[in-house]
Amino acid sequence: MKxxxxxxxxxxxxxxxxxxxxxxxxxxxxxxxAEDAEETTTTTEAEVEDTAEAEDEAEPAEGEDxxxxxxxxxxxxxxxxxxxxxxxxxxEPLAEAFGEDNGISVxxxxxxxxxxxxxxxxxxxxxxxxxxxxxxxxxxxxxVTSGLLAPVDLPNAGDFSSVAVEAMSYEGQLYGVPYAIxxxxxxxxxxLVPEAPATLEELETVALDLVESGEAEIPLAxxxxxxxxxxxxxxxxxxxxxxxxxxxxxxxxPDDLGLDSEGGLAAAAQFQAWTxxxxxxxSLSYDVMIxxxxxxxxxxxxxxxxxxxxxxxGFKATGVNYVVExxxxxxxxxxxxxxxxxxxxxxxxxxxPLFAQTFITxxxxxxxxxxxxxxxxxxxxxxxxxxxxxxAGDPDIEGFGKSGVNGQPMPAIPAMxxxxxxxxxxxxxxxxxxxxxxxxxxxxAEQIRTLIAEG
Amino acid sequence: xxxxxxxxxxxxxGQRPSRLGGLTLGLxxxxxxxxxxxxxxxxxxxxxxxxxxxxxxxxIVVSTVAIDVIYLxxxxxxxxxxxxxxxxxxxxxxxxxxxxxTAYISTTNLGTGNILDKDSAIEQVVSTSVGSTESDISxxxxxxxxxxxxxxxxxxxxxxxxxSVLVGTExxxxxxxxxxxVYDGDRVESAGDFTAxxxxxxxxxxxxxxxxxxxxxxxxxxxxxFSRAAVVGFRLQYDEATDTMTDVxxxxxxxxxxxxxxxxxxxxxxxxxxxxxxxxxxxxxLTSEAIRGPFxxxxxxxxxxxxxxxxxxxxxxxxxxxxxxxxxxxxKRLYRALLIxxxxxxxxxxxxIWQGMMNQNFGIINKLTGLGTPWLTDPWMARASILIVxxxxxxxxxxxxxxxxxxxxxKELSEAARVDGASGPQAFRQVTLxxxxxxxxxxxxxxxxxxxxxxxxxxxxxxxxxxxxxxxTPAGSTDILVSYTFRLAFESGRGQDLAFASAISIxxxxxxxxxxxxxxxxxxxxxxx
Numbered sequence: 014m015k016x017x018x019x020x021x022x023x024x025x026x027x028x029x030x031x032x033x034x035x036x037x038x039x040x041x042x043x044x045x046x047a048e049d050a051e052e053t054t055t056t057t058e059a060e061v062e063d064t065a066e067a068e069d070e071a072e073p074a075e076g077e078d079x080x081x082x083x084x085x086x087x088x089x090x091x092x093x094x095x096x097x098x099x100x101x102x103x104x105e106p107l108a109e110a111f112g113e114d115n116g117i118s119v120x121x122x123x124x125x126x127x128x129x130x131x132x133x134x135x136x137x138x139x140x141x142x143x144x145x146x147x148x149x150x151x152x153x154x155x156x157v158t159s160g161l162l163a164p165v166d167l168p169n170a171g172d173f174s175s176v177a178v179e180a181m182s183y184e185g186q187l188y189g190v191p192y193a194i195x196x197x198x199x200x201x202x203x204x205l206v207p208e209a210p211a212t213l214e215e216l217e218t219v220a221l222d223l224v225e226s227g228e229a230e231i232p233l234a235x236x237x238x239x240x241x242x243x244x245x246x247x248x249x250x251x252x253x254x255x256x257x258x259x260x261x262x263x264x265x266x267p268d269d270l271g272l273d274s275e276g277g278l279a280a281a282a283q284f285q286a287w288t289x290x291x292x293x294x295x296s297l298s299y300d301v302m303i304x305x306x307x308x309x310x311x312x313x314x315x316x317x318x319x320x321x322x323x324x325x326x327g328f329k330a331t332g333v334n335y336v337v338e339x340x341x342x343x344x345x346x347x348x349x350x351x352x353x354x355x356x357x358x359x360x361x362x363x364x365x366p367l368f369a370q371t372f373i374t375x376x377x378x379x380x381x382x383x384x385x386x387x388x389x390x391x392x393x394x395x396x397x398x399x400x401x402x403x404x405a406g407d408p409d410i411e412g413f414g415k416s417g418v419n420g421q422p423m424p425a426i427p428a429m430x431x432x433x434x435x436x437x438x439x440x441x442x443x444x445x446x447x448x449x450x451x452x453x454x455x456x457x458a459e460q461i462r463t464l465i466a467e468g
Numbered sequence: 469x470x471x472x473x474x475x476x477x478x479x480x481x482g483q484r485p486s487r488l489g490g491l492t493l494g495l496x497x498x499x500x501x502x503x504x505x506x507x508x509x510x511x512x513x514x515x516x517x518x519x520x521x522x523x524x525x526x527x528i529v530v531s532t533v534a535i536d537v538i539y540l541x542x543x544x545x546x547x548x549x550x551x552x553x554x555x556x557x558x559x560x561x562x563x564x565x566x567x568x569x570t571a572y573i574s575t576t577n578l579g580t581g582n583i584l585d586k587d588s589a590i591e592q593v594v595s596t597s598v599g600s601t602e603s604d605i606s607x608x609x610x611x612x613x614x615x616x617x618x619x620x621x622x623x624x625x626x627x628x629x630x631x632s633v634l635v636g637t638e639x640x641x642x643x644x645x646x647x648x649x650v651y652d653g654d655r656v657e658s659a660g661d662f663t664a665x666x667x668x669x670x671x672x673x674x675x676x677x678x679x680x681x682x683x684x685x686x687x688x689x690x691x692x693x694f695s696r697a698a699v700v701g702f703r704l705q706y707d708e709a710t711d712t713m714t715d716v717x718x719x720x721x722x723x724x725x726x727x728x729x730x731x732x733x734x735x736x737x738x739x740x741x742x743x744x745x746x747x748x749x750x751x752x753x754l755t756s757e758a759i760r761g762p763f764x765x766x767x768x769x770x771x772x773x774x775x776x777x778x779x780x781x782x783x784x785x786x787x788x789x790x791x792x793x794x795x796x797x798x799x800k801r802l803y804r805a806l807l808i809x810x811x812x813x814x815x816x817x818x819x820x821i822w823q824g825m826m827n828q829n830f831g832i833i834n835k836l837t838g839l840g841t842p843w844l845t846d847p848w849m850a851r852a853s854i855l856i857v858x859x860x861x862x863x864x865x866x867x868x869x870x871x872x873x874x875x876x877x878x879k880e881l882s883e884a885a886r887v888d889g890a891s892g893p894q895a896f897r898q899v900t901l902x903x904x905x906x907x908x909x910x911x912x913x914x915x916x917x918x919x920x921x922x923x924x925x926x927x928x929x930x931x932x933x934x935x936x937x938x939x940x941t942p943a944g945s946t947d948i949l950v951s952y953t954f955r956l957a958f959e960s961g962r963g964q965d966l967a968f969a970s971a972i973s974i975x976x977x978x979x980x981x982x983x984x985x986x987x988x989x990x991x992x993x994x995x996x997x
Contacts, residue, residue: 032769067870081591115694134964138584155963159583160592160739166692168606186596239933295826296845361592365674371693395778427580427963432961434942438935445845448937456938463940464759464961 023053035077051054069405088120092368095133095143097126103389104147111376113141117368119143137161137362144369150354152179157275158182163359163366164314165189167374177395178421180354184264189356190373192383193392195350197244198416199340200331205229205312209336213251213343216313216375223312224291231294234306234314238298240440242433243351243423247282254280256432258423263334267428267465272436273458279452283343297445307331315340318413322391337412339419350422354395369398393417431464487620497537505535531557567977574749574970580963582727582740589741590706592727593713597704605686607634609678609697610655611670612662619676621697622659625690633659636682636689636697667694703735709743715735745746749971759956761940770948773854774920778912780859785866786904793874803812804871811864819928822857826929844930847945854946858925860913866908873907874900909991917980949976 014169087093092112096104101123112119118270122143124132130152136142138161148156164186170178177191199216205223210216220232235244242249246256253276258269271277287293299320306314307326314320321328321337328335337347341346357373376382383396387403393410394400404411424432439457442448448456509532516524538546538553576582584592607623612635614620620637633656634645644659651657657664670677687701702720704713713722713729720730728740753759792803811816816833825832826843833839843853877900885895926932932944932951942959943952949972957969 026798035599091674114667115671116666117671134583138588155580158581158963159585159598160589160596162942166594166696166698168696239931239935271953274669294829296830298824298827300824301827301830311622361595365671365678367674367678367694368671368693371695374693428961430963431942431957431961434742438942438944441845441933441935442882442937445934447934452937460940460942461961464942464959466686467752467756467941467961 014159067246067276082426084280087136087143087275088109088122090120091117091365092119092145092372093143093364094119094121094145095124095149096121096147097129098123099390100147103386107382107385108372109252111372115368117390126423133161133360134159134405135358136356140362141148141366142360142362144360144363144365145373146358146360147355148358150189150191150356151423151425151429153188154427157186158190158427161360161361163363163370165359165370165374165434166423167378169378172378172380172397174400175399176352176417176420176422177354177356179263180352180425181356183425185262189358189362190378191325191356191388191395192260192377193355193390194351194352194417195317195319195355195392196335196413196417196420197247197340198350198413200306200314200316200321200328200335200337202306202309202312202335204309204334209338210341212341213348216341216438217290218286220292220312221290229310229312231297231301231305231311232292232313233294234302234311234316235293236297236299236302236316237293237440237444238296240437240444242436243439245347245440247315247350248284248287248343249277249280251343251346252276252280252283253346253379257426259401265424265426267426270461271457272461274456277458278451278454281443281454283450284440286448288446293444301329302436306335307333309333318391318393337409337416339412339416347419350416350420351423352417353423355392385465391441394401428465431461435460435464472823485847494764494810502536502539521737527561533638545701567974570970570977571974573967574974575744575746576742576746576967577727578738578742578967578970579957579960579965584739584741584743585875586724589739590713593737594702594704594706597702606692606696606698608690609691609695611673611691611694611917612659612664612965613669613673614661614663616661619673619680620662621680621682621689621691622656622662622664623697624656625650635659635662636684638680638682640683640984641689671693745967748966750975752968753971753975758940762936762943762952765936765945766943766947766952769851769946770920773851773858773946773948774916774922774928776855777858777862777919777922778916780855781862781915782866782870782908782912783869784859784863786870788863788867789870789874792871806865808864810860811868815861815924816928818861819925821855822853822860823929826853845934846935847934850930850934852947854925854929857929858919858922862919865915869908869911870904873904875901878908905991910988913984913991920948920980921950922948923950924952927954 037357040102046351048081064344092108094104094108101121107123108119108121129146129148133142133146153162165188167173167178167187167190168417170187173191174194178187179298181187181189181191183395205228206219210219217235220229223229224232235248237245255271255274255276257267257271260266261317272281284293286294302311302314302316303320303323303326305311306320307328308331317457324330340346340350357377357394359369359373364367377386378396380396380399381396383399386392387394387399393414404414423429435457436458439453442453506814507813509528512528513525516528535553535557538549540840607625610622612620612622618637620635622642623634623636625632625634630646633649635644642660649656649659655664665673677691680691682697683996684699687699689697689699691697703715703717703718706713711724714720715722720731722731722737724730726745727735727743728738730736789808791797792800792807797803823844828834828842828845831843833843840850844850857860881903882895884901886892891897926946926948929943930944930946932947932955934945936943936945942955947955951971953969953976957965957972960968
């Protein structure tokens with residue numbers, strides 16, 4: 014009886030196993046047929062992470078993924094695009110229309126911005142990655158040297174701002190269709206300072222006088238918590254510094270590091286002087302920057318379009334009377350901000366590279382689409398005609414654009430990670446008074462050289 | 469018919485639990501459980517076998533068979549395993565495997581530049597190489613098919629007037645006489661034997677079209693998009709026989725060395741590929757000048773930080789537990805509930821709030837006190853701040869533990885000591901504390917091991933800062949080994965150095981494991997009191 018009982022049990026288990034297995038097993042395989050494309054555009058909420066503050070998007074190499082989240086699995090579609098939460102709704106209708114026109118299925122998957130790069134490194138080679146990603150140009154160094162992106166051939170490259178095309182190129186090869194240019198500029202409180210200062214010296218005098226008289230609390234709101242080479246870069250270049258020298262072909266030469274060059278050290282000394290005069294405030298975080306300028310407690314700020322557009326405390330929302338203009342020069346030397354370019358790139362492991370290339374070079378690169386992307390997302394377009402159209406209706410865009418004309422693309426070489434790290438430390442040491450400018454920059458240059466040699 | 473069921477039907481008046489009833493409750497749950505396990509395994513095998521993940525396949529087969537055997541057998545030896553098996557399997561899958569995998573990664577060169585396997589790397593090196601052989605010849609193109617099923621491209625050379633139409637196949641290009649070309653508006657609909665495909669049709673042949681190369685005298689014509697084709701020539705060519713890469717322009721030969729194709733002068737082609745480099749990463753950790761620089765300082769602070777956090781957290785927790793243990797205290801429950809708060813909030817959130825409060829110029833602490841204390845910018849103050857925050861996060865845990873442990877120690881023991889003439893503190897030190905330590909010593913060790921790697925507090929409070937002036941590599945006064953590793957591995961000169969990070973992680977793991985094992989042995993002796 015015992016034996017019979019056991020057999021009965023095994024049969025039941027086997028039957029249930031088969032039943033369960035057949036229920037769970039039908040979600041793999043079948044690719045979507047071209048015919049039923051109408052209903053297959055989907056957004057997968059692969060990731061529900063709180064949106065990092067808008068500033069983070071311009072901040073390179075900081076805040077690597079803090080918590081590992083569940084892996085993103087490639088959606089089942091002919092053309093798969095990875096975009097972040099702010100861009101997904103913008104791209105989706107365009108991608109959908111492209112899919113419908115061509116009878117293919119399209120999926121836009123939402124992935125947190127910083128994670129697009131990290132996830133592509135694991136998912137791409139495993140064949141589970143997307144065909145198209147949205148990305149920042151300073152990812153190119155890592156992604157291209159790791160062999161994760163396919164070159165892009167853009168016939169109408171001439172329609173785009175040259176700095177954007179330059180930024181999207183790595184070692185002479187174009188790797189993406191640029192769509193937005195972002196850079197920082199000077200924001201001036203018109204109520205406190207009616208006339209634009211012509212030079213940084215003048216700006217310093219005006220700002221310090223206003224603090225002296227009690228009309229303002231912070232002379233120049235530029236974030237430095239504890240140090241911030243990205244936001245300090247225009248001050249550094251205006252004082253005569255450069256980051257990397259250029260090879261004859263225009264590419265960057267990592268062996269020619271400018272931090273401890275003559276100009277670099279002079280800029281460091283100038284930075285120290287500004288710290289001592291009180292123009293620059295230590296431990297000034299992004300939050301303090303946006304709140305002090307937004308509430309009229311700072312006559313000047315150096316920041317980007319994200320601080321203008323932020324929902325509750327952005328400068329548009331607080332109603333502060335401001336203008337956006339280029340950062341003034343110092344002793345005749347132009348202040349050059351870093352320019353960040355965002356665009357569409359094609360994975361080297363794309364399942365359908367031809368659709369991906371067709372989509373980004375023939376759809377996303379047109380003036381209409383670039384203008385539509387601006388309408389929906391508010392980021393200044395990389396397409397020249399679309400930019401001019403946008404700037405005509407928006408003085409902020411025009412101001413940031415003018416500031417960007419002086420700018421240079423943020424370097425994309427993989428060694429930038431170590432540059433940000435060491436350089437941030439150097440600024441922190443100057444601001445806390447722990448090191449002199451020259452000492453801090455000499456040490457930072459030494460650290461960067463060591464790290465590059467180690468790598 | 470089964471005797472059992474006969475009984476069940478015959479004596480259906482409920483004098484004893486029916487056999488069928490027994491079956492439905494206990495066995496049915498078991499059957500359902502095992503069926504689910506087996507079904508999940510079959511599903512997982514279906515996913516893993518095509519991918520060739522044989523280690524995973526082996527693990528699933530072994531564990532499924534083990535589960536089935538152990539839960540179905542009636543043998544006595546299997547009883548303990550019925551309790552141990554699930555935990556053991558989870559331990560292997562989520563603890564042992566990651567350690568083994570990390571150890572494996574630490575012997576490779578995985579990181580920026582060395583992510584792909586060699587074949588993909590070769591393909592990438594070639595396909596991204598451009599040079600003067602890249603011509604500017606491009607065509608308006610459409611994918612096309614002939615009646616006999618050959619794929620081809622209809623190419624329109626727009627540089628000639630009128631535009632000439634060509635058909636390209638794997639064999640080569642042929643010009644099509646204009647009378648054989650049918651237009652649909654501006655676009656060519658068919659040329660000669662070939663009819664243009666709609667994109668939906670082309671989608672079915674996407675892979676073939678992407679790989680289609682049309683040989684011409686100038687180079688190979690490939691489709692760039694579905695409406696454009698261009699002649700491409702690659703500067704680098706791979707020779708399988710010699711396993712070398714040759715620059716056809718300059719004649720420079722690149723040979724595979726250490727995961728990259730390198731020329732004799734040392735220049736290398738990217739991307740490289742992942743290779744096994746043995747103990748090279750460990751050698752680097754232990755001998756590199758740059759890493760050794762701040763390493764000792766980081767290491768000493770790491771120990772001090774973990775030990776001080778546990779000591780302070782335990783002391784504060786114990787003190788509060790004793791105070792709240794007083795029988796006359798009113799509102800005990802309220803206090804206890806309030807004291808759990810720092811523990812109940814997500815630690816990252818707490819740390820970020822502390823960071824804001826401790827900001828030297830704008831933080832609420834300095835604004836209220838007007839002290840201007842450099843909480844986070846002075847090396848020693850920053851270390852103190854870290855300890856304040858980590859103690860804040862640790863004490864509720866020890867408060868909870870010691871409250872429970874104190875209540876389980878019989879009051880008679882310390883009362884007896886008092887009767888024998890011991891003072892209050894003496895009785896506590898010599899009777900209560902040793903008994904308490906027996907209960908909490910393993911938790912102290914666990915807390916030490918946790919805090920030794922407490923990345924959250926260090927990184928989110930101050931990013932390891934303030935920086936150490938003049939360090940060989942960027943390092944901060946409050947960096948611990950993990951946060952220092954994080955800098956070295958993810959802000960390295962190469963980009964991201966995952967293999968190197970793995971090597972340091974393994975060293976930290978060994979270190980903490982040895983220390984924990986040693987202290988567990990020590991405390992085992994405590995229990996003999």
